[in-house]
Amino acid sequence: MSISATDLISVTDLGEGVLRLELQDPSTRNSLSMAMLDLLAVKLEEVAANSQCKVVLLSAAGPVFCAGHNLKEVQGNLGDQAAQLALFNKCSQVMQQLVHLPQPVIASVQGVATAAGCQLVASCDLAVAEESARFATPGVNIGLFCSTPMVALTRNVSRKAAMEMLLTGEMISAARALEIGLINRVATEGQQDEVALELARLIASKSAKTLAIGKEAFYKQLEMPLAEAYDYTSEVMAENLTSLDAREGISAFVEKRKPQWKNA
Missing domain, CATH: 1.10.12.10 (Lyase 2-enoyl-coa Hydratase, Chain  A, domain 2)
Known part of the structure; x- marks a missing residue:
């Protein structure tokens, strides 16, 4: 059963000034389709205006945090360059919204975060991942260099670490992601939400x-x-x-x- 656009993201008040935004499309590995990006843009606008929210926890339902853009959607628009540009521009807008949001944003990552999903993690202010989580910018493997994910990646990790990810397209472990600065903390299996929430509440205790x-x-x-x-x-x-x-x-x-x- 397909998910309606309005159901793609859930918003939950976790108390103590922490608000959770959760991607809710596990059937597509929480891909950043145009519908998902449109709704995320709206939700971030609402969060920015929410004076009760001090910290945002960004999570995802299911076994995968985010697999990047929906390649079936991309494939369906291969002959329409304007549609492709609109998708990447919308994604770029959302990533910049995360940076410009008044509240700090903490990503809670399970499974994999690849391509634009890795970009999403890098665009958050902080990130916590379970120890089995993996990260990649694998566009090079399908002939589509991860150029837009590269923007966020290169602003968070060293040049050589970023180039290795971009040129090889290989998965890196949570331990390696921590080592290069892509994430802040590694949690034991299945505990990433608890660790991220503890961090969120610590930050939310500030002004x-x-x-x-x-x-x-x-x-x-x-x-x-x-x-x-x-x-x-x-x-x-x-x-x-x-x-x-x-x-x-x-x-x-x-x-x-x-x-x-x-x-x-």
């Missing part, structure tokens, strides 16, 4: 205002020359100090008490 300021500054300064980055982040810190939560946090530290965040 939402501070998290948003920090995430935005992190990505902006990465693309700047050293001197410009220091000038920019100095301005960010000075402005950050005018926030209610910075004042509360400093007062709480001096007074040796737990801060009471206003998220402002």
